[in-house]
Amino acid sequence: MGAERSRDASGVATDDIITPFQVDALDLRGRAVRLGPTLDAVLAHHDYPPAVKRVVGEAVALAVLLGSSLKFEGRFILQTQTDGPVDMVVADFVSPDKIRAYARFDKEALAEAETRNATSPAALLGKGHLAMTIDQGLSANRYQGVVALDGSGLEAAAHEYFMQSEQIPTRVRLAVGEEVRPGGAASSWRAGGLIAQFLPQDASRARMADLPGGDAPEGAEPHELAEDDAWVEARSLVGTVEDVELIDRDLSSERLLYRLFHERGVRVFDTLAISAHCSCSRERVSGVLASFTRDERRDMIQDDGKVTVTCEFCGRVYRFAAEEVLGGTQA
Template sequence: MAQPAPKLGELDFAGDDHVVPFQVEGLDVRGRAVQLGAMLDAILERHDYPQPVARLLAEAIVLTVLLGTSLKFEGKLILQTKSDGPVDLLVADFSSPENVRAYARYDADALQAAVTEGRTAAHELLGKGILAFTIDQGAHTQRYQGIVALDGHTLEEVAGVYFRQSEQIPTRVRLGVAELYVRGDDGKTRHRWRAGGMVAQFLPEAPERMRQADLPGGDGEEAGHKIAEDDKWAEARTLVETIDTDELTDPNVGTERLLYRLFHESGVRVYPPQRVLDQCSCSRDKLKTVLSGLSAEEVEHTATDGHIEATCEFCSTTYRFEVSEVAPA
């Protein structure tokens, strides 16, 4: 017989860079929550992104971690935005069971103009485009991809629309990013990134209780099919919406304390945490295989002074190959 999930207080606190699955039996809610510290800071510091870009990518990483750690198989979950704004590409890649990598692409001149004009909200930086979630179970399997338009003002709102369209499960997503300035033992002050997030979903035994109103049809059209929200979900959603950014990111609050604050009256239970690591999947051997597939003309065009250098966009590792290593036989 399966053992019941422990209640809060029966496990050590997860701490940073660990996703905490939870269940609120009294509200028929399940979800996952996380605070990211050193792992997130390492990714963002490595690329030295401008502050607005780093914030967007941090939110994308939190969302990817929350969803990726729910995979029940060896595979990948990839979040990707493609849009026409100053930040035209965000990619966050989770490889089960625990590895995360991410990068952003932006137009430096367009970004500077947006910052100067005060246009730094997520929808202003991303512009019009799409958000795609891709699930890859590996070789000999078909990829699954869900796509939603970047119609919301925040990634949090866009993710909510994605769940509404794709999974049709009442879902509330919260994301938060913070910058800390920490004084070290040497007396120097250092900048640190933190982020946190939560996904809560309504999963009652009776599926008809999950019905939701239709989404608006666009051009200001209101949802045409009104359905009363289940009382338990309305309570859970309202509680999740009370979370502020400080609670999501403050290490002195912590994931378990936040869950207790929200749901203790309804019986919140937590499951063992799942760690996440800043770990890229690139390697010299993988890149050599790719380069070995080039034609002699392509190798000659790519090479400089008898060698080829390639830098991973995710982890910024540079690999160097002599032409003789990859040239066609």
């Protein structure tokens, strides 16, 4: 095995990639994501208002950051259900490199939020829960983690998830922006994200304080643990990242990571290209229809004698003749 070779951070900014990195001196590992045309492709299938596009952009960036950690072929599904104007968002990442997403929103509630200037992604999501599902296919059970959304947005919910479920000190940064082009040309959208996790060889260094118990006696002292100095430093450095740095088309992920960690020495690994792709197909939709009872399928038949199904993700329309729908096994 040859010796490692140091080089200058690449100044070539590339969109639609994941850049894994490691800072040995801080026992830190993570990934940076930069999305451009891929995010535009995801959003192109829907006529979302700009504020909703920002919410979807954050969900896509977070799903790519978390889903790209899968070490097997499968899918990572991020889904919110909340009481805000954007009451549901689904981002579906298929490893190693495909993403799709859609959102459901209330037009009247969104308009009312705009009058109050309450259109940040956190405000539009509101309160509810965030579910993150890992699906390894038919050969294994699904794993799902659920965390509350308390009005603080996806970044805060991701921190809470890793604290509660994974017990890994973690920091996540997300940013989304609209790039307005001159001359009335259509605008484009960009998203960026960064996840950094403290993973020392001695696991005791990463211990976190116990979560407060609901049955703790009155006056009980909360459990506290001093944070490891390396994690305190790493967390502080990640906290300095500005939104514009995450989405600046002229700032490469490598240069950003160098800005953050050059004093400690940062290593980057092979990048992974990300693309927008919908996995729907006529066969898949037919399978979904077959899961309904015969009476339910009959009720789906329209006046023209067909059943029409539109994919929520990509907008593709599938039409089935009545005999195709009713020809399945009766339930």
